[in-house]
Amino acid sequence: MSTVIKGGTIVTADLSYQADVLIEGGRIASIGQGLVGDKVLDATGCYVMPGGIDPHTHLEMPFMGTYSADDFESGTRAALAGGTTMVVDFALPSPGQSLLDALKTWDNKTARAHCDYSFHMAVTWWGEQVFDEMAAVVDRGITSFKHFMAYKGALMVNDDEMFSSFRRVGDLGGLAMVHAENGDIVAELSARLLAEGNTGPEGHAYSRPPQVEGEATNRAIMIADMAGVPLYVVHTSCEDSHEAIRRARQAGKRVWGEPLIQHLVLDESEYFNPDWDHAARRVMSPPFRDKRHQDSLWAGLQSGSLSCVATDHCAFTTEQKRTGIGDFTKIPNGTGGLEDRMPVLWTQGVGSGRLTPNEFVAVTSTNIAKILNMYPKKGAVLVGSDADLVVWDPEAEKTIHASDQQSAIDYNVFEGIKVKGLPRYTLTRGVVAVNEGKVDSHEGHGEFVARAPRPAVNRALTAWKELTARRPVARSGIPASGV
Numbered sequence: 448m449s450t451v452i453k454g455g456t457i458v459t460a461d462l463s464y465q466a467d468v469l470i471e472g473g474r475i476a477s478i479g480q481g482l483v484g485d486k487v488l489d490a491t492g493c494y495v496m497p498g499g500i501d502p503h504t505h506l507e508m509p510f511m512g513t514y515s516a517d518d519f520e521s522g523t524r525a526a527l528a529g530g531t532t533m534v535v536d537f538a539l540p541s542p543g544q545s546l547l548d549a550l551k552t553w554d555n556k557t558a559r560a561h562c563d564y565s566f567h568m569a570v571t572w573w574g575e576q577v578f579d580e581m582a583a584v585v586d587r588g589i590t591s592f593k594h595f596m597a598y599k600g601a602l603m604v605n606d607d608e609m610f611s612s613f614r615r616v617g618d619l620g621g622l623a624m625v626h627a628e629n630g631d632i633v634a635e636l637s638a639r640l641l642a643e644g645n646t647g648p649e650g651h652a653y654s655r656p657p658q659v660e661g662e663a664t665n666r667a668i669m670i671a672d673m674a675g676v677p678l679y680v681v682h683t684s685c686e687d688s689h690e691a692i693r694r695a696r697q698a699g700k701r702v703w704g705e706p707l708i709q710h711l712v713l714d715e716s717e718y719f720n721p722d723w724d725h726a727a728r729r730v731m732s733p734p735f736r737d738k739r740h741q742d743s744l745w746a747g748l749q750s751g752s753l754s755c756v757a758t759d760h761c762a763f764t765t766e767q768k769r770t771g772i773g774d775f776t777k778i779p780n781g782t783g784g785l786e787d788r789m790p791v792l793w794t795q796g797v798g799s800g801r802l803t804p805n806e807f808v809a810v811t812s813t814n815i816a817k818i819l820n821m822y823p824k825k826g827a828v829l830v831g832s833d834a835d836l837v838v839w840d841p842e843a844e845k846t847i848h849a850s851d852q853q854s855a856i857d858y859n860v861f862e863g864i865k866v867k868g869l870p871r872y873t874l875t876r877g878v879v880a881v882n883e884g885k886v887d888s889h890e891g892h893g894e895f896v897a898r899a900p901r902p903a904v905n906r907a908l909t910a911w912k913e914l915t916a917r918r919p920v921a922r923s924g925i926p927a928s929g930v
């Protein structure tokens with residue numbers, strides 16, 4: 448059966464034009480005028496865009512003694528409700544665990560996924576086994592490797608481990624990723640704050656000032672440069688980190704930065720709320736910042752120095768957050784946003800004139816599809832691309848309330864925010880998952896998306912490194928090695 452989307456304006460990262468889209472077998476079969484299909488979706492007054500891709504989620508993630516509350520069922524349902532048609536989650540070996548065992552665990556979480564998904568692999572420890580298994584992970588279609596520079600004593604890796612891992616990622620044609628915060632300093636500041644009686648959720652923000660992020664971002668950039676590997680910096684939250692990324696890009700380094708929708712629109716005043724639950728529900732790393740940092744992130748999206756907007760969706764219930772009463776370091780870190788990323792970014796970005804509709808598509812879908820080497824299967828409206836599409840009604844409005852969200856948690860950090868711009872239809876590989884604004888998605892429809900290495904960038908970096916490498920000076924009569 449074929450489906451035709453009629454009467455809309457196609458909006459991609461580089462073009463806007465009026466055309467119908469014909470879908471057959473889950474893919475875009477034709478784009479043009481007057482197309483005919485078995486089923487018709489009316490897109491009059493709407494934009495037809497590539498579905499969103501969220502490159503940063505933690506569904507059913509074991510973390511800080513518990514599991515994040517949204518799994519691949521509720522998480523991907525929430526994604527589709529908000530116009531996101533693919534998520535990329537993190538397979539997370541515990542320190543000492545085989546990467547391939549961790550991958551099996553993550554494979555087993557996905558049976559009920561409503562939309563397509565892929566994985567990044569986290570490198571949480573280093574050794575010969577990790578070195579060897581990374582090749583098998585790449586063969587499985589997972590080519591991006593995340594390193595935590597924070598969470599000391601749990602997930603954090605040190606500089607020597609990161610350098611070894613980055614070099615291996617480079618050789619395999621992969622992408623290095625970092626959670627950039629100086630974990631040693633965070634641990635020191637946390638201990639001092641607790642000793643001084645600063646035990647509330649605001650202590651979390653005080654323990655992670657922008658400097659810890661700026662320092663770690665710059666360090667990761669320099670280590671990646673020395674290793675000859677491209678680098679993706681997740682949840683860039685502040686000018687200090689953005690500045691390091693901007694400078695690196697101006698110097699020709701292959702570095703990308705990812706702000707979160709939370710950091711773009713929510714600020715640190717949330718942590719000063721006298722209601723403990725309110726503040727703790729917003730505890731995440733890095734924490735929310737002030738307006739100066741938010742302006743920097745928006746400017747980065749506008750100018751291209753920041754590339755993708757994600758959610759880092761890692762949702763915990765109020766009950767789970769309360770583990771940290773009396774000690775902020777025990778509050779599970781993470782917030783939700785999968786259902787809200789696209790409508791909130793559209794409203795506060797396109798609605799305010801800070802982003803064009805084309806830039807919106809670039810930062811929610813196309814850029815990451817290219818960075819993760821799945822373009823134009825994903826992130827495009829082209830003949831042959833997967834029909835992961837959102838028919839976006841720029842006039843549809845709602846106020847965000849936890850009471851009508853898909854996520855399993857009991858609150859929403861965007862509660863009360865008004866959005867204008869919502870999906871009329873969301874299609875996942877041609878199957879309608881949001882119909883006339885109502886969620887009607889299909890458990891188990893989601894498939895794993897394997898990604899091939901992208902050796903061209905890595906080869907270019909390696910070739911340049913080799914060409915410019917420091918070499919021994921040949922001296923007549925003096926042997927290179929001692930006698």
Ligand SMILES: NC(=O)NCCC(=O)O
Nearest residue numbers: 626731732759761780781
């Ligand atoms: N960001 C956060 O606070 N929780 C999820 C894990 C991570 O990305 O650091």
Ligand SMILES: [Zn+2]
Nearest residue numbers: 626681682732
């Ligand atoms: Zn992180």
Ligand SMILES: [Zn+2]
Nearest residue numbers: 503504505759
């Ligand atoms: Zn994360």
